[in-house]
Amino acid sequence: MSAIGDVARLAGVSKSTASRALSGNGYVSEATRKRVEDAARDIGYVASSNAASLVTGRTKNVGVVIPYVNRWFFGEVLDGIESTLIKAGYDLTLYRLSPEAEQRQRVFEYFLVRKRVDAVIAVGIELTGEEIQHLRSLGKPIVGLGGPIEGIPTIGIDDVAAARLATSHLVSLGHRRIMHLGGDQEVQMDFRVHAKRLSGFRQALEGAGIAASHDFRAVEFSIPGGYAAAMEVLADPRVRPTAIFAGCDEIAIGVIVAARQLGIQVPAELSVIGIDGHSLSATFGLTTLRQDPALQGATAATMALSQLAQPATHTAGGHNPIPVTLTMRSSTRVPASA
Amino acid sequence: MSAIGDVARLAGVSKSTASRALSGNGYVSEATRKRVEDAARDIGYVASSNAASLVTGRTKNVGVVIPYVNRWFFGEVLDGIESTLIKAGYDLTLYRLSPEAEQRQRVFEYFLVRKRVDAVIAVGIELTGEEIQHLRSLGKPIVGLGGPIEGIPTIGIDDVAAARLATSHLVSLGHRRIMHLGGDQEVQMDFRVHAKRLSGFRQALEGAGIAASHDFRAVEFSIPGGYAAAMEVLADPRVRPTAIFAGCDEIAIGVIVAARQLGIQVPAELSVIGIDGHSLSATFGLTTLRQDPALQGATAATMALSQLAQPATHTAGGHNPIPVTLTMRSSTRVPASA
DNA sequence: CGTCCTTCTGGAACCGGTTCCACATCGTGC
């Protein structure tokens, strides 16, 4: 209701002086600053960010584009981003991008563009050249999380390498009958995460000279998904693998739950390894490759903020790989046959 | 870059006509509308929402205040809210409110107030009278989710009644040694959810004439929390309860996992019931009281939008209780002793 | 034919801040 003009009048100064006093830009004597601040407090003045944004061109708001909010990985990322932004005085506007192409286009052409955000963080979304062009033309910093995107700075783990490492861990323990329960190759997420993890798995097997046959099964990326698949895969003892590399910790946990119900000892009869470092992994004794999504989110936010601070630095694209660390727990060990 | 003036010039009309043509308000001939639209498309014009908001006072943006983003319940709620808002052409600005009072105050006094949101949805946050006053004075619709808040419309389940129902289910099966693993009474969430569920539990026991002693234990609201507590509680067969009412499904699942590891048959030797309808509850065969947080979120968003549409309706406060439905699965049954 | 209503358009004010520019003081160094 109350505008800066009211504050100025009450303090007996001009609008411009009131603005300087409240924003801290430019010269204002200590005495007048005090008077203006008191006046502002008295009438409960709060600046209109719209008006300020209109003239400064900065909104103090960052847009986050993300495919899910109710999955562990993405929830953690969002948490990390939010914490970092709010500390820096930035708002976070959330765009959950469903897979529908039409809605996706709408978000990019309509929502993100209306001068409402200063920067965009794309989480688990591989932007198309056109989309990047669109955002780039507005001069907005863009940061990607989850995989490399041509021309913009990104962070994320190396999915191929991680899958290779996880598989190699099983191989080096002596496993030969290893199965990969991973994402459906038909319904790829962006960055082709499913395909990359399968590829890393195959690379590791080939490197060890292990013939790969019937070694992959597509499952949903969730505990129920891993559980259901494991129930089928593990039921027949004759064809049962001695180790499973799960596409993510949730699948791995589903496998462990299923194994326990089938009376299969983990790790004595079955080794299981996942990727993520899920908050449940410790409870299930899961050996996993830990990535820290909250930290990744915080890092992405920091990158966006620093680009905002010094736009001089010409948006240097490039992928910053995040290292994964092997957390050894009690779900993997030397196979019984060895 | 390009402003509406550029569009107007290109189309050979005035700013006001261009505005009318693009926004659809007021009289514009079909021919000029076409010309303006073409011109806008040609130069890739997008309206500045800041400028529009400044004069109209509407931002097409809703603020959501929420304590967690990486917990199942809140993630689902957020999902429901987001879907509903984006369909209506609204943005969603996220404020994750950590328990720190100082940060909370900052969000309410600084972030939410800057004329940047048209309405506020408070999820799992019990607003103080002062905070309501603050928002109310700005004439912004407010909707609460998770419990009743004096003077504003809210939705949520009746925690006392739900806990009573869950406990009664166990009692009616014949259980007498029933334990409640619920939230820490010292670290209450808002709306005192922990206390309400404990209270409903006690009410049901008293109603059945069952002496309550050592029947409650505080645990963290998570699977690891339930697991750790169950490991201690269930270890000694002499004092083991025959049934557990868990404060939420995550705790209940932790209990089931622990019981399985201890070789305790569920439900033969131990019945477990939870509250939530968690996406994992089916996998673990958990009997639970289902609430649908995504639907609750969508409903809250719809309420906020309808208030926005007809501000005439004087903000009628009042709590809209959401019914919970008992989903019977395989984790509860008549006790062995019966 | 005059009046009135509807449709269409342009000019100008306005939303609420920020910032540029001009001007006034005052202190300092030469």
Add this chain to the structure above:
DNA sequence: GCACGATGTGGAACCGGTTCCAGAAGGACG
């Protein structure tokens, strides 16, 4: 004593839209 820089303040333009008002043109109706 004067030039110059640093400090402090007010006036006015400006950001990019929306909307009010005035005026013109065309049709309907008495």
